[in-house]
Amino acid sequence: MPTLTFRREAQTTERGRTLTAQQLNEGGLTIALVLLVIVLAVTTDSFATVSNMWNILGDAALVGIVAWAGTLVIVAGEIDISVGPAVAFWGVMLAKMAGPWGFPLPLAVLLTLIGGLLVGAAAGWLRGRFGVPSFIVTLGLWSSLRGLAQFMTDALPVPIKPNGLLDVLGGKIGPIPTAALVMFLLFAVFVFVARATTYGRSVYAVGGNARAANLSGINVLKIRVILFATSGLMAALLGIVVAGRLASGNSGAASGLEFSVIAAVVVGGTALQGGRGSMLGTLLGVLFIAVIGNGLVLLGVNSFFQDVVRGLLIVAAVLVNTVLGNRTGRRGD
């Protein structure tokens, strides 16, 4: 305990300087992103096209839609590794409800969203009420949601009949991928929630010092339940979007998404131990990872080797981030 408090003390500086460190991080990430875009624009023919830009945003949305809620989860000092399987499971559920089970689509969509919310809330309750580490709770969900989706479908896609709503969600409005619009809309909502609502500030307080937050009268259990409920809701929403895109519910969808989310959040400068982080940082992290993914494909890098490069770049980005943090007098750990 004493070492912990000591470290906290060493970390803290004037907010002016903290802002500088955060701006440094966000600024650095922006510069890295711009450099990456320039390099890719020069070295490939197909990167710097309008349609490819929309493609990148469409890909980014597949992470971004769940990454805003994921940022709050990590700011609160928690983790949710169940989002990938949750996306697959709720996509399958939607397809089942709208197809073989014969529900009207709007009802199926509504039930999918409610389901995602409730499963998330249950995870948050297990964390908050009984103190089961969130890593473990969501690890259990990670395994059982994917398993359930595969069990229900024999790992085969469940086709969804062509439908206006899903086509729009999974498709484009004009040249713009609908998912990207959803992502940016949600981004605005979450920026507001994180900065201006009592809930958002309570999340930062719980992540910064849960004991102090609790003694000050913040209902920590409630905060934790809402955190995971939101994350579950966003996963269900992304499940619907993905199902629309694939025109089917697919138990293998969104594989590895949870780690893309964590990568985007930490690249964006959010501290894994909680208490500190920003939505803007995560947005930059999401774009950074999406551009890398797109660029590697266009450069014709071997698809297995792409993962290697992606891994190294993520660690490098966080390393730079950490070193910058130390330089400005903050401990970046």
Next chain:
Amino acid sequence: MSTVSPNAAEVTGVSKTYGGIHALRGVDFSIGVGEVRALLGKNGAGKSTLIRLLAGAESPEGGQVVIGGKRLERPNVSDAQRLGVRTVYQELSLIPELTVAENMFMGEWPMRGGRIDRRLMLEKADEALSRLGVRVDPRAWVGDISIADQQMVEIARSMSRSPRVLILDEPTSSLAAAEVDRVLEAVATIKQSGVAVVYVSHRVSEIRRIADSATVMRNGEVVATFPIAERTTREMVDMMLGVAGEDAERVQVPLAAGPPVVEVRGLVVEPKLHGIDLDVRPGEVLGIAGVLGSGRTELLQVIAGVRNPDSGTVTVNGTASHGRGHRFAQRLGVGLTPEDRKTDGIVPELGLDENLVMSDFTKVATAGVLSSDRVKRAAVQAMEAMSIKSASSSTPIGALSGGNQQKVVIGRWLHAGSSILLLDEPTRGVDVMAKQQIYELLRSLARSGKAVVFVSSEMEELNLVCDRVVVLNGGLITAEHTAPAIETDQLLLAAIAEPA
């Protein structure tokens, strides 16, 4: 009494300053082989610094530390340990997830063929424990044994290194009376083996049973060293306090207090409190005095709803509140500022404004949406009212001084509109000027009709702030004094004396 020469440890002419303040001033101290020496003095008298010098944890400015005839050349803990000094600090340093035996031989595991020899380790642990008359299974997890047993394991661990000098820093402060006996018996055994024991404690009953002699410190100097039997407790208290210059700023006329807003009846919290009856009235500052481990914190925690009592009742403004949780108590108007500001009080990365308003967001938010104007106004108002010094109202609270942090933590409950303020050591780790400001703040809060409960380890603070003081000793309230007749020496005497 045992022979007092040759000396097991000797400190001559050491001084130590922290930031220009003398913690020790030319101190001489020596302890003989097989001697048990009580080290007495109020907070800040220099006891801890002296102990740390002996243990090699601090380097002296001038003077020298000699252990068993050898000078401690470069002060560091491992050299001091090699010369034979072992220290058991108040905060236990055992690792709960390891066994007793593993803890005892941490870092010095008995090895055989590159592996830890578990059998030998268990045997040696068992031997070391039984030598002190401790019946603990060396295979048990430390987390599963009682605090008293953990204390004994720490002592046994130190003893297994065959020390020359054993320092025990308030070894009984977290123990119940029956458990204290076991520690004292162990100390008696240790004494028999010729080890010199420096025993820091405020409990005169223990000191009289176990110590041969006592050294009293005050303001970084040694006041006197004497055989324990030659002085009365009263005389020791006088030495600890010195000739107190009559303080003009002490509370002369108690504030007129109203009917009780908090009624505590028959409160029992094992093992600390054994039947407390207490009334807290609006318009007064009530002080709670007592030595470390006397149950002050537990009493506040029960009133604040943070801890459930074993029996007894707490009534706040006519509503029974015990065992109903701290948020319930908060709604009744109770606000607690915790003893450990860093771990329980502040969220360091958040601004002082947010640390302030988090006790009640509804005052600065509409439908869950914060108004930055109202947050700022609340913060600025608090900064002005309590003279909180900060670059801006949104400066992270971790960057503020201890005194300013404390004011924000108190301000949190003023923001929430609490009428009953429970302040656990609000002046700890706070500079002199901020202390003065906190005193004034508490007086003015009481004048404005709030009930203020003030806990402090520094007895001489109490009559500067309190209208009334109760003293906790042996789990009971043993004395009550009302201003202007609150005498520090009476409080200290009541706090450390053997319970009747």
